[in-house]
Amino acid sequence: MSALILQDCHKKTIEEICIYYKNDPGDLIKILHKAQTAFGYLPESVQREIAFHLKISVAKVYGVVTFYSFFTMTPKGKHPISVCMGTACYVRGAEKVLDELKDQLRIKVGGVTENGKFSLDCLRCVGACGLAPVLLIGEKVYGRVEASQIKGILDSYQD
Amino acid sequence: MAQFKMHLLVCGGTGCRASQSEIIVENLKSEIKNLGLENDAQVVITGCFGFCEKGPIVKIVPDNTFYTQVKPEDCAEIVREHILKGRKVKRLLYEDPETQKHIEDSKHMNFYQKQIRIALRNCGFIDPENIDEYIARDGYAALGNIITGMSPQEAIDIMKKSGLRGRGGGGFPTGIKWEIASKSKADQKYVVCNADEGDPGAFMDRSILEGDPHSVIEAMAICGYCIGATKGIVYIRAEYPLAIKRLKIAARQSRAYGLLGQDILGSGFSFDIELRYGAGAFVCGEETALIKSMEGLRGEPTVKPPFPAEKGYLGKPTNVNNVETFANVPAIFLKGADWFSSIGTAKSKGTKVFALAGKINNVGLIEVPMGITLREVIFEIGGGIKDGKKFKAVQTGGPSGGCLTEKHLDTPIDFDNLIAAGSMMGSGGMIVMDEDDCMVSVAKFYLEFTVEESCGKCAPCRIGNKRLHEILEKICSGKGVEADIDYLKNLSRVIKDTALCGLGQTSPNPVLSTIEHFHDEYLAHVKERICPAGSCKALKLYTILPDKCTGCTACVRACPVDAITGEKRQAHVIDVNKCIRCGACYEKCKFTAIHVQ
Known part of the structure; x- marks a missing residue:
């Protein structure tokens, strides 16, 4: 778990989110969604702070964070890459696309490149099965991707 | 307008x-x-x-x-x-x-000629962000008629008569579910719409919410009236931003028109909805897990009974239906239970939406009457197999379903026939596979999914599926033995019998159905160590093309296990039993005489 030392402004953000949901532990998942949007990820310090406000144990918060794949405890790259591994994409060659990405970026699934530019994840079905195999970089959807196109796509992200 | x-x-x-x-x-x-x-x-x-x-x-x-x-x-x-x-x-x-x-x-x-669109009746016809267009197509008329002129029991009776069964996978009769919830006594009850569509390759719920969100809201209100609930909750995947946006707009518009909120249409009936977001856990499609997740907890299923209709969200009676089920409801009330039950087969009424995907020409979303055959769906509506390849199997029911083969092509599709054929309806994903797809790998792919998505609460699912996956991995990498197939079968049956919830009870289905229908393919993997579809990397079959081989013996020297034999200047041969598929010969050969299958 990467350490994030919470500044006062961070603590205030978390407090506001919790108050918005009336510090109700029943809204924990909503709170975590909001917190992840604000911080980009959910490090230990953020989880501790949320647990404090909701008056529940950190273990409980941690249990929920690790249960749901949408929540992450590591920061994503500047351009997060997600490869759809739904069945439709799988039978149309998503694995080859993923292997190519791993080779090109030299990272594993769930990893971030050293310069923090790209991170690589798999996801289950974005529902654009007509375009399989599908790749998402940030919000942009790339359809009918072939392994040979990967280098060109990555090169188009210069910054 | x-x-x-x-x-x-x-x-x-x-x-x-x-x-x-x-x-x-x-x-x-x-x-x-x-x-x-x-x-x-x-x-x-x-x-x-x-x-x-x-x-x-x-x-x-x-x-x-x-x-x-x-x-x-x-x-x-x-x-x-x-x-x-x-x-x-x-x-x-x-x-x-x-x-x-x-x-x-x-x-x-x-593509359209054989379709009957009930749940998708408005998708592609109306602007989903404009309530007037929904109303122009008789939207909210059913709700109005019911709350002003029908008792809850009368409405439930119509639902029962229609024969509508849950479209999320289970196929439980919707009318009966509503009746049970209506009979539970409590100060507060809940209507929940399950929009946590998790089957990879199924996207009908998302399309309905994106294309016709009002039909779901209207149906939830009708359900609320029937069971005596004033609160509705839509549990939706956070990965569906567009559906969330349109649902929010639709709810806002309904409230502005007095179709949600206090005293709807002056009937005295009040109902409103709110949204809850999933966070990426497949098991939350299971209703008890979904309820746990709505309460802000880990989405772990609980033992039934008590059923949610008796004790659900916050301990109150809760009726959970899937998006597609709800989308059918207003149409049933507008056109009548007899009309609805005239479509379909004896025990499965109405239509079903399928998401056609995979190696098929017309990937897309279709709605067909129950009882249509797979052949009609795949070859007429779907336009057949891509690139003129041969049809091999179609996977229905996602990770809980199984594979159907050529011999099932003329079986009428309904809840019971699919189960009898070793698969299930599931939420309606249909992934078509051709001759290049290795069925052992497909089974492995689904198990990979289950292992990742198992909530870990019960041992059969948590450990058993992991073991299944390991054995499949072993077979795909060419290290399997014949006994592994029996071991897979036994373990699968044990998991099915002992797992806590629907996820574990159905997760071995892809393994069992592929073993049953493609036993030869499994045998080829473990006995001859070849992958007939040519998909498993470790099982590539290397042979020497005699007409190209010059007998230079370069490959013989390269082979680390002495699997290649032959006289100088004569065509050589590879002993498949000795070959370890390292590819060294392929690299060395200057005459492209090594053929890889």
Whole structure:
């Protein structure tokens, strides 16, 4: 778990989110969604702070964070890459696309490149099965991707 | 509402938006403005047309012209030719792959001819962000009729008579579910819409919410009236931002029209909905797990009974139905239970939405009457297998389902027939596979999914599926033995019998059904160590082409296990039993005489 030392402004953000949901532990998942949007990820310090406000144990918060794949405890790259591994994409060659990405970026699934530019994840079905195999970089959807196109796509992200 | 001569419907579903449909809308609008046609033609962003393979789609009504694979630069031509001059843009019309003829309108496309659209009745027809368009198609009429002129029990009786069964996978009769919830006594009850669509390759719920969110809201209100609930909750995947946005807009509009909220239509009945977001856990599609997740906890299923209809969300009676089930409800009340039950088979009434995907020509979303055959779905509506390859199997029911093969092609599709064939309806994903797909790998793929998505609460699912996956991995990497197949079968049966919830009880289905229908393929993997589909890397079969081999012996020297033999200047042979598939011979051969299968 990467350490994030919470500044006062961070603590205030978390407090506001919790108050918005009336510090109700029943809204924990909503709170975590909001917190992840604000911080980009959910490090230990953020989880501790949320647990404090909701008056529940950190273990409980941690249990929920690790249960749901949408929540992450590591920061994503500047351009997060997600490869759809739904069945439709799988039978149309998503694995080859993923292997190519791993080779090109030299990272594993769930990893971030050293310069923090790209991170690589798999996801289950974005529902654009007509375009399989599908790749998402940030919000942009790339359809009918072939392994040979990967280098060109990555090169188009210069910054 | 203003009257227009023509409407240009542009698909605004996730798939078509990914192919620039938003720019298409802009370009169409600006060209209409340029030519001063603002009073004649209107551009409408609709939900999914279903024909995702050829997206983005632009449909023009009233003549039903169906333009496929439209690009932003085609828009000016469409407006100038079709709208202004009344001439269809031929090159953009759908071309029948068999006759190579352009089809003038969507009614004559094979893709649509066999479909009956009930749940998808408004998808692709109306602007989902405009409540007036829904009302114009009799929207909220069913709700109005029921809450002002029917008792809850009368409405439940209609649901029971219609024979509608849950479309999320289980197939439990909806009317009976409502009745149980209505009979539970409590100060508060809940209606929950399960929009946590998790089956990879199934996207019907998303398309309904994106294309016709009001039908779901209306049905939830009807359900609330029937069971005596005033609160509705939609549990939706956070990964569906567009569906969330449209659902929120729809709820806001309904509230403004007095169709949600206090004292709806002066009937004294109050009902409102709120949204809860999933966070990426497949098991949350299971209703007890979903309820745990709504309470802010880990989405772990609980033992039934008590059923949610007795003790659900916050311990109160809760009725959970899936999106597609709800979408059917207003149509049943408008057209009658007899009309609905006249469609379908003896025990499965109405229609089912399927998401066709995989190696099929027409990937997309279809709605067909229950009882249609797989052959009709795959070869007539779906247009057959991609690239002229041979049909091998179709996987239905996602990770809980199984594979159906050629011999099932003429079986009528309904809940019970699919179970009898070793698969299940599930939420309606249909993944078509061709001769290049290795069925052992497919089983492994699904197990990978289950292992990742198992909540870990019960041991059979947590440990058993992991073991299944390890054995499949072993077989795919060429290290399997014949006894592994029996071991897979035994372990699968144990998991099915002992797992706590639906996820674990069905997770071995892909393994069992592939073993049953493709036993030879498993045997080939473990005995001959080859992958007949040529998909498993470790099981590639290396042979020497005698007419190309010069007998230079370079490969013999390269082979680390002495699997290659032959006289100098004579064609050599590889002993498949000794070969370890390292590929060294392939690298060394200068005459491309090594063939890899």
